[in-house]
Amino acid sequence: MTSSPINVAIIGAGLSGLSLALALHQQNIPCTLYERNNAPLNIGGAVMLSPNALKVLDALSVYSRIRTKGYNFETLEYKNGDGKLLEVYEFGSEEKYGYKALRIYRKVLIEELVEMLREKGVQIVFGKKFVKVLEESEESVSWEFADGTVGKASLLVGADGIHSTVRKYLYPDLKPTFAGGMGVTAAVPTEQLKLPPGYHIPVTILTPHGSFVIAPQQVDGSEVLIGKQKRVPKDHDRAGWDAISADKEALVKFLQQDTEHFPEFVRNAVSKIGHGKINVWPYYIVPKIERWTSDKRRIVILGDSAHAIPPSAGQGINQAFEDIYIFALLLGQVNKVDTQDALKFWQEYREQRIAKVMDLNNQIELRRMTKEEREKMPAGSMHEIELSWLYKPNFKEDVDKWVATKSKVAA
Ligand SMILES: Cc1cc2nc3c(=O)[nH]c(=O)nc-3n(C[C@H](O)[C@H](O)[C@H](O)COP(=O)(O)OP(=O)(O)OC[C@H]3O[C@@H](n4cnc5c(N)ncnc54)[C@H](O)[C@@H]3O)c2cc1C
Known part of the structure; x- marks a missing residue:
């Protein structure tokens, strides 16, 4: 474990990177963001945020600033061509989960996050492309940028998306699967x-x-x-x-x-x-990978870089927000727990939820199939969809509980 002060370099100022910087700032952990483009990536119009992500954004004081900047809604209906209601799918519920879902333009969300980081004095360096890790030791990591300059920090986080370059350090040959x-x-x-x-x-x-x-x-x-x-x-x-x-x-x-x-x-x-x-x-998609951290745990990947998932349940970005929040909560506790242990817990915790999201994706895909396609699936493939595990998480409580068990062991 390191009890020396942590400073974090984040590669990529997409939604994962920007929100991670806010979450680290909340934990009083210094960080700098490096983005290859001269402005944050703005792809794909609007995105849908569900209560699990909104709970994170609320904890980071973002929700109150964006709630009125998008469309708030609760359910999606599945209908057939004749207008017959087939199923109602919840994307959010104020009553059940504390939040309606929010459809918001990615650009609006990104601009708000950038503005919040500016207000807090967190530095985003644009036009700075990460190329490769130079050296990883027990205490620090150094890397090279495309302009030939070198960076050094105690932790390097790859929030650089599905085609991640940071991930190459862990998996040089891995390519996302079409x-x-x-x-x-x-x-x-x-x-x-x-x-x-x-x-x-x-x-x-x-x-x-x-x-x-x-x-x-x-x-x-x-x-x-x-x-x-x-x-x-x-x-x-x-x-x-x-x-x-x-x-x-x-x-x-x-x-x-x-x-x-x-x-x-x-x-x-x-x-x-x-x-x-x-x-x-x-x-x-990024096929399931064993390690989201390097052996010496100085290099971490998260968001799409670690687990780009199919779009069926609309959870891509929502899962990235879960990653960053729990990661920052745990880093905020490294004076009490071992960093290696904390990162292990983080990955296991996150993998369990992502596995359940993958199952949810499958359930949604089954519902989109034609009757003939569905009939070819093994009996019992389709089950009822229950969402409270997804939309009503207890991230902070779960982290606190885990830290308490570890602190007891140490005492
Ligand atoms: C068209 C489209 C529509 C989508 N719509 C939805 C949706 O509605 N809902 C949903 O949940 N998901 C959606 N997704 C998926 C979603 O965009 C991703 O899950 C999400 O963007 C992941 O965020 P991220 O920050 O991890 O990665 P990204 O958003 O990919 O951000 C990565 C950042 O890293 C930067 N970067 C990359 N390499 C380097 C480098 N070498 N050096 C420095 N910086 C680097 C990139 O420029 C970028 O800014 C959509 C994806 C696409 C392509």
């Missing part, structure tokens, strides 16, 4: 849909011809995200995906395809789509 599909989404004005009065959104409409998602965004719900998934038989390189993203007409056509089998408001939704409002999300 999951065989992509999401194509667009933002359109809600009024364009001419929804029947009282029709509940967000909704996923399931038909034998595929599913179609409609989810409100903007504070007043005046805009909706519309989207479909597409199976993609083979992976593409960066240039290939860029070409797919750039061909807006083909993407509009894909969104319009088969809509004759959907209600009229879906045809209205796809009738006019601005090219600048279309997003493509290729689905990659």
Whole structure:
């Protein structure tokens, strides 16, 4: 264990990195963020935050600043093409979990986090690309940036996303796996849909011809995200995906395809789509990896770098917020517990929850299958979805309890 003061270098100023910096600041642990771009990454329009992540953002005093900057809602309905309600899926509930879900533009969230870090004097160095670790000792780690400069800290955290360079130190050959599909989404004005009065959104409409998602965004719900998934038989390189993203007409056509089998408001939704409002999300995952920390525990990966997961339950970012919060809580206790033990507990705790999210993803995918596809699945594959374990976590209590058992052992 080290009881010498910790200072942390965070690679990547995405949502994981920025929120980690806030959480460390809360624990009085100094840190610096390094981001390769000249501004934070802004991909993919709006994101959905569920109560587990909002509890973290509340503890970091972020929630009160963003709650009114996005669309608050509780449930997503699954309906068939005839409008019959098939299932109601909870994304949040003030009564049951303490928070409604919040759909918020990634840019808005990032800007708020950057502003909070600025107010607290936490440094973000933009245009600084991490290249490789130079040396890891029992006390510190040093690394190189693309401009040839060298950094040194007692801990280096790779919050550098699914294609992480920091991860290469732990797994030089690991590449994210292509999951065989992509999401194509667009933002359109809600009024364009001419929804029947009282029709509940967000909704996923399931038909034998595929599913179609409609989810409100903007504070007043005046805009909706519309989207479909597409199976993609083979992976593409960066240039290939860029070409797919750039061909807006083909993407509009894909969104319009088969809509004759959907209600009229879906045809209205796809009738006019601005090219600048279309997003493509290729689905990659990071296969389950054994170690999120190096042997000497001076190098750590988290967020998408450690566990990019499929999008079905919308938990990618939410799980990253869980990572950073528990990580910072534990680092805040290293005067009481061994750092190695703390990081081991952190990874085990997080892995258990991610395994349950993967099961939840599977359950959601089963519900999106056609009847024929579902019938081919082994009997008993589908079970009822229960969400309180996900949405009502006790992160702080769990960490305090673990620290108390360790402190007793030490005493
Ligand atoms: C189009 C799209 C839409 C999505 N929508 C949703 C959604 O609605 N809900 C959801 O839960 N998830 C969504 N996801 C997944 C979600 O974006 C990720 O789970 C989340 O962004 C992970 O955050 P992160 O900070 O770990 O990584 P990232 O957001 O990828 O951030 C990593 C940061 O590290 C920086 N970086 C990378 N390499 C280096 C380096 N060598 N040196 C310095 N900096 C570096 C990058 O520039 C970036 O700023 C979406 C993903 C995509 C692509």
